[in-house]
Amino acid sequence: xxxxxxxxxxxxxxxxxxxxxxxxxxxxxxxRFRDEPGYFRRLRLGFDLIVDVVRSLPQAYGNSxxxxxAVHPVAYPLQGVPMFQSLRNExxxxxxxVVAGTLTLxxxxxxxxxxxxxxxxxxxxxxxxxxxxxxxxxxxxxxxxLSPVKRSA
Amino acid sequence: xPKRRLDPLPSAAFQILLSLAExxxxxxxxxxxxxxxxxxxxxxxxxxLYSSVQALLEDGLIEEVDQSSARxxxxxxxxxxxxxxxxxxLARSEAERLxxxxxxxxxxxxxxxxxx
Numbered sequence: 001x002x003x004x005x006x007x008x009x010x011x012x013x014x015x016x017x018x019x020x021x022x023x024x025x026x027x028x029x030x031x032r033f034r035d036e037p038g039y040f041r042r043l044r045l046g047f048d049l050i051v052d053v054v055r056s057l058p059q060a061y062g063n064s065x066x067x068x069x070a071v072h073p074v075a076y077p078l079q080g081v082p083m084f085q086s087l088r089n090e091x092x093x094x095x096x097x098v099v100a101g102t103l104t105l106x107x108x109x110x111x112x113x114x115x116x117x118x119x120x121x122x123x124x125x126x127x128x129x130x131x132x133x134x135x136x137x138x139x140x141x142x143x144x145x146l147s148p149v150k151r152s153a
Numbered sequence: 154x155p156k157r158r159l160d161p162l163p164s165a166a167f168q169i170l171l172s173l174a175e176x177x178x179x180x181x182x183x184x185x186x187x188x189x190x191x192x193x194x195x196x197x198x199x200x201x202l203y204s205s206v207q208a209l210l211e212d213g214l215i216e217e218v219d220q221s222s223a224r225x226x227x228x229x230x231x232x233x234x235x236x237x238x239x240x241x242x243l244a245r246s247e248a249e250r251l252x253x254x255x256x257x258x259x260x261x262x263x264x265x266x267x268x269x
Contacts, residue, residue, distance in 0.1 A: 017204070024180050024232065025199035031181045052198025060204040064211055 003029060009053050016065035159212055162247050165205045168195055170214060170236060170244040177218050179231035180206070206234065214240030 006029055010018055029049075036045055118141045130138070159166050165187075172178060172186035183206075184197045197205075209215040218233045236244070258264045 013200070017207070020207070021199075021203040025203060027231065028181050028184065028199045028202070048196060048198055052200045056198065056200030056204045059208065060200065063204060063207045065207065066211070 003033075006049060009049075012053065012057060013060050014063075014065070017060050017063070020065065159208055159214070162243065163205070165195070165197060165201050166209055166214075167244065167247050168197070169202075169205055169209060170240050170247075173215060173234060173236040174241070174244065177233045177235040179233050181231070183234070209240065210234075213237055214243055 003026065007022075007026065010022055010025065032045060033042075036042065162170075168187045168191065169183055171190060172183050178186060180199075180202055184202055188196050206215070210217070214237055215234045216237050218235050255264070
């Protein structure tokens with residue numbers, strides 16, 4: 001079997017498989033051609049390849065070809081140390097969004113409530129005098145207009 | 154936890170995991186290593202090899218390594234693969250399962266004493 005015939009057979013595989021592995025399969029085939037000379041060995045290689053195509057097609061179509069393109073550095077210094085594999089491998093559940101949304105809303109409501117409170121002032125200084133900032137804050141709190149709800153009440 | 158697609162582990166996938174147990178290899182290296190460790194009984198074709206590699210990658214049992222820093226990497230066109238901790242764990246449990254089968258077979262006199 002020639003390289004051209006095998007390249008034609010590769011068209012039977014899913015496009016994602018071809019995009020990722022076509023060059024490697026052709027390279028592997030060239031290596032085997034180089035390492036397996038002789039008529040009978042080539043004949044056996046051709047037979048092996050045909051059987052291989054038939055047997056591997058179902059698995060090739062069963063793969064998803066998603067998110068496996070990450071290339072990791074070769075060093076592996078932390079063998080046995082727990083890593084965040086689950087964050088990478090497991091999809092985010094719907095419940096996560098509900099919990100995150102609820103917590104965000106609660107935080108915003110709490111923030112709004114705190115902002116509605118009057119600003120604290122201190123009048124119990126030992127000498128009875130207020131700082132300029134405290135005086136302004138007290139006047140602001142005293143002169144703050146009533147909200148429409150309070151006014152109607 | 155999502156169910157693994159390689160359950161039960163196919164023979165080709167197990168052999169690939171075993172071939173990567175000691176060093177990072179590219180596709181042709183894996184094929185040669187599998188041929189060697191099975192005494193020539195299993196010769197992975199390109200289709201079986203790379204569809205199994207893809208399934209193992211998707212299950213997080215092996216991962217691609219930076220080939221420029223891989224030991225003995227001479228051809229930058231090739232991708233190198235290595236075993237992940239979960240892949241090593243699965244290979245160990247599969248080997249233990251096979252060892253249990255071997256013990257049963259020996260206990261029932263299916264095998265004679267030449268085997269481990």
